[in-house]
Amino acid sequence: MVLSRFPHGLALAAASMAECATPPRAVRDMSPPAMSDPDPSEDREAVDTDLLQRIAQGDRDAFAQLYDRFSGPLYGTALRIVREPAEAQDVVHDAFITLWEKAATFESTRGSAFSWAITLVRNRAIDRVRMRRRRAELLADSAPDDLGLAAMSGPASGADAAISGDEARAVRAAVATLPAEQQKALELAFFGGLTQEEIARKLSEPLGTVKARIRRGLIKLRDALARSA
């Protein structure tokens, strides 16, 4: 089962949805094994939280374990945003150092440990992209037409062959169920390092439409992930 291989599984999303949406009930009803077994995603989330608590006390082994669990998707995200391996490494390095230093401040009610780590990586990567873009704008006296986002066309890209791992496949399958315009909006929101207005300009759509697409896309993705869990 895909779920069991997830370091911070999809069922976590489903379980945390219980207070906000109806699908999780249905999801549990549809998957009897999950009812009899203890929820593995909760275990994984508990493991992540426990590792962070140990890291807060200076436990280097816990830090190494957390790195092994998170570094793949974190590095992939950083690389896709900054598009420079050396810079992506700096970003991930910086984010993990922050995890090490700020582990004590982690609040599980604000989101999972994984989403916190992703936020740290994205913020740093986006800062770098924006700084780079500002520099480019000053030199060229105009904004570049393409920030290299066209190459990130998602599931159709040549990098597909290199993708392994059930988790990536499951998430990609869930993303593929969204309408193309919602996929694009989420992709730009997550990897683009753009503001709302910049996304709207990039897509040549009114701002309101873009906001609605991001909302609907995110909800649809959540439901699709819950179904696949």
Place this chain on the structure above:
Amino acid sequence: MIDERREENTALYAFDLLEGQERTRFEADLDGDPRLRALAANFRNTAAFLAYTAPATPPPAELRARLLASVAPRAQTQTAAPAPAATVIRPDPSVFGRFAPWAVAAGLAVAATWLGQRYLSVQSEARILRDQQAMADVALKGLGQQLEAERIVMRRQLEELGKSSGSASAQLQEAKAAAAALSAQLAERDRLVADARAETGSLRGQLAKRDADLAQLSQRIVALTRDTALATRELNDARDRIARLLADMKSERDLANFKITMLASLVKDSPQANAVAVWDPAKQEGILQVEKLPALAANQDYQLWVVDPQYPIPVDAGVFTVDPASGAARFDFKARQPVAAVAAFAVSLERKGGVPKAEGPMMLLGK
């Protein structure tokens, strides 16, 4: 209640797309609403999964080593730093003489271990410092480039400003000429407006007169309408009266054609029995009013006959019964065959339901 707008802001927040006041306001909202906080956490967790859609390039092994080296000092200062203090050997005076050389050797070994650890620690600190210095160099280089770029932009802007000031005075002259032309146009417009005002005044006067005429005409129309209504009512009344008169005249004319016949008793036992028959030849129907006829047995009916010379036998006009007490009846009848002229009416006593040709005793007769 989380409406669509708040849900939208929560989604944008999950992607860190809310900025400035929008973000501040949303976070204040978040603080006061546990349901919204739960939704925000849920959206953040969902958004985080998008990380898996990035190409799965594993980070270089060197990064892991570098990171673990970076975090080592804190872990070691907390766990390993007290070790040297704990392993300091306190000399025992009683065994000092015997074990002194061993103690010295052990002390040296511990000191060597501690120094070794210190060396490793200092080395990794130096590595971190080197990393930090490299990053600082990169940042410095970036800032230098940025400053250079800003200098280029400023210079370009200055050149633009120099060019634009020359053309400004020519533009001023043009603007003055345009302003003069505009004021002339304005004066012309004023004159036109004054003319238009005067014309409007005279038109207004005419309009007022027309309004007054119109009001008078309206009053006359109202009066005429009232008169017309009265006249129509009178006309209708007259028409009704004429219709009634015509109807009266017609009924009088019809009445003249009616055949009215008195029927007298032919029965010795009931000499008072009598009847009146009224016949309308136009409608071929009539009314028979009888009185004091003897009561009927259950199997009997009285039958009326119309005697018309054109037929060999009297024409059947139907059966009737009488009130047993008074022997009276009113009987609306029609003849079974067309009647051209009535010679006489006769009533006979027949069996129940009547007969085609009179069989029973004749009770009444009138010519």
